[in-house]
Structures are given as C-alpha cells and as structure tokens.
Amino acid sequence: MKRRDFLSGIAVTSATIAAGQGTVHMPSPTKEVPRQSNPKNIIICAANGYNYLDAGYEKLHSGADTLDAALAVVSGPENDPNDDSVGLGGLPNEEGVVELDSCLMHGPTRRAGAVGGLHDIKNASAVAKAVMEHTGHVMLVGEGATRFGLELGFPKENLLTEHSRKIWLLWKESNSNQDWWGPGMDDPGWTPPAPMSGELKDQPPHVQKLYAMAADLGIAPEDRMDAIYKVLHPPTGTINCSTLNEKGEMSSVTTTSGLAWKIPGRCGDSPIIGAGCYCDQDVGAAGATGSGEENIKIAGAHTIVENMRHGMTPEEAGMDALRRIARNYNNDMTKIAYISMFFYILRRDGTYAGVSMWGEAGPGQHQRRFAVHDGAKRLEQAKFLFKGTAKDWPPMPRLSR
Ligand code: ASP
Secondary structure (H helix, E strand, C coil): CCHHHHHHHHHHHHHHHHCCCCCCCCCCCCCCCCCCCCCCCEEEEEHHHHHHHHHHHHHHHCCCCHHHHHHHHHHHHHHCCCCCCCCCCCCCCCCCCCCEEEEEEECCCCEEEEEEEECCCCCHHHHHHHHHHHCCCCEEEHHHHHHHHHHCCCCCCCCCCHHHHHHHHHHHHCCCCCCCCCCCCCCCCCCCCCCCCCCHHHCCHHHHHHHHHHHHCCCCHHHHHHHHHHHHCCCCCCEEEEEECCCCCEEEEEEECCCCCCCCCCCCCCCCECCCEEEECCCEEEEEEECHHHHHHHCHHHHHHHHHHCCCCHHHHHHHHHHHHHHHCCCCHHHHCCCCEEEEEEECCCCEEEEEEEEECCCCCCCCEEEEECCCEEEEECEEEEEEECCCCCCCCCCCC
16 A cells, blocks of 8 residues: 555544544455355364264254354363363363363454353353353453353353362372473473383382372273373363354354363463464464463464465465474474474365374374364364474373373
C-alpha cells in the first residue's frame, strides 16, 4: 500500500468512527488461502482420537457446526477412564489432583475459549466452549474455572480413577526426586545426566524399591511395569482435533490432563490459544501434543497458521515450527533428544500434515501417526525432523515395559 493510500484510509476510518457508524471498512490485513476445489468434510486429530472419528465425521456430514464435530471427537478420550492423558482417569498433579487444560477456536465466528487447571469436571473442552459462549472472557483458570463449570451445570466428578490413584501413590511413595522441581533443560547450567543402563539389579536402589512398592499397593503384576514406567517417566498425552467442512468453515480444539505429577497450577501449551491450538478459517488450523513448555516458547500453532498464510504447505509450516524449537537449544542434540513434539495441521484448501520432532514412537510417547477422516477413516504416518526416538524425560534408566 502506498503511504498516501494508507493515510487516506485513516482519514476515512476516523470519519466513519466520528459519524458513529458501527462498521469500519478497513482493508483486510490478512491473506487468504483458496478454498477446496472439490469441497469435502475433513477431520484430523491425534491418534488417540481414532476411535471417535466416526462420531465427528457423522456430525460434519449432517451439517453440524465444525466445532461441535471436533468436540464429538475429543470428548471420546475425555470420557474414557482408560486414557490416562485426558479427562477422566488422567494422571494427576503432584498432590493427586487431576488438573485439565483445554482451548478451542471457532472459525466461523472467530471466537475462542480456554480453561486451565480445571478440576472435578471431565469435559474440559466443553467448559472451554462455555467460556467462549457464556462469558466476555477467553480463558478461566483453576478454582474460578471449576466454579464456573459447576455453576453452568457440568457434573462434579472425581476424575482420579483407582488405576490413576495407585500409579500416583506409587510415584508419591517413591518420593521421586526426578519431579518437575528444579531448573529445566533451558537453564544455561543444565547438563545431561550420565547414561544409566543395565538390568534391574544394576539400577539405583529407589528404582528397585519401586517394584516392591508396586506390589504392596496392590498394582496387578501385569500392570506393574507400566506403572513403574509412568512413575519414572511422567507420561504426556493430549488430543488435538481440527475440522473443515464443505463450506470452508473450520474449528480446532485441544484437551489434556497435561504432564503427570506436575506442580499444581502448571499450565502447558494445551490451554494457550496460539500454542496448543489455533484456527483462522481464512487459512487453516493447527494443534499440538508433546512438550508443552517448548511449544509455548514458539507459539507453535499460531506460528504454523501464519506460515501457511504466507504460502507454506502444512508440512513446511510444521517443520519450520519444529526447527524453531531446535533452534531454541542452538540445535544441541543432547537436549533436543528429550523433546517430543507433534503438530497436527489442516489447511483451508483441504491439504493436511502431521509432523513430529522424532521419527519413531518410543514407549510412553505419542505414536508417530495421526488420524484422518475425509470419508475414509485411517491412521497416517507423520513426517519428522529427526530420525529415531526421543529420550524419555526426565533422564532415567531405560526399563523395558
Ligand atoms: N502438551 C501437553 C502439556 O504440555 C502434554 C502432551 O501433549 O502430552 O501439557
């Protein structure tokens, strides 16, 4: 735009405002990605949403709102007591409280809602939608978010299942010093630990003690290795889901119980608009699972959507975001080795990608696959930045499950 045009634009705007008219006609500051040439309904989400894709697709197919279709998918893991990374049965914080995070964006109305540290209500994504629809705010956290949800009639539930409670007790009783206290990997003084390997008998005493404690707590023999693994390597989880309908409308939502054994009040990327999820239906949507702290620092989902606005494909846009995370560690592979990050990306023209920091899914990590439904439901392999598997965080001896 020429300077003269810009100035005359301001003059028009001021005049319009002065005249008390509601709508200000400004040139659009954004670029658009063209719509699909062969319009169809598309959903992409994290692999743990696979079983619920039909429900979401059915909604899109019958003309329901794109956000309601995405919520139909993510409420599946939220309601599933056996998914210990989302909603009911999620692994708790260090005090044994299941704290949920979620955020969402509704493309057609360009609105957003979020909750952080929600407790006692399993459907964090639905409460995030209620924040969007029933308040003048975008985000509520902690006690306020929970009280708000209860006032709106969401049922109060104990989200800690027996399964999760016993794993938490095992963690608590082992009084792990490998928790989330102390400086993180981005502290300039951080050094990687010496590698530990070998049989159980070669492990530090507290690891060996866990085996006996798991039995004392009544954890079934077949679940014991899994529980110990989760104590030593706090698992992550989460689901993001983005939808696009035949009319070109889009929405996106992310929901999680966040990191196991986290410090109470910790919010990861999942409730942060622009990090855990972002949607601009002129361009596309993106969402994330993985190392929340790393993603917040690059505003991952927003970065990806802006990359697409400026012409990148979904895959290029996601890879650029992953490279920004690596760059934050000066590409130091001793540190990047501990970062697991996955982005789910859907562009307005129907192209999509799943991109992962690491190529292979290790035990306790997200699969390097993501789920798609565009009339045919399937799991697809993600593209990746580095070959191999991320190391589990925090650094500990590797145990077979
Ligand atoms: N990003 C989530 C968080 O940091 C965890 C995850 O995706 O697994 O809370």
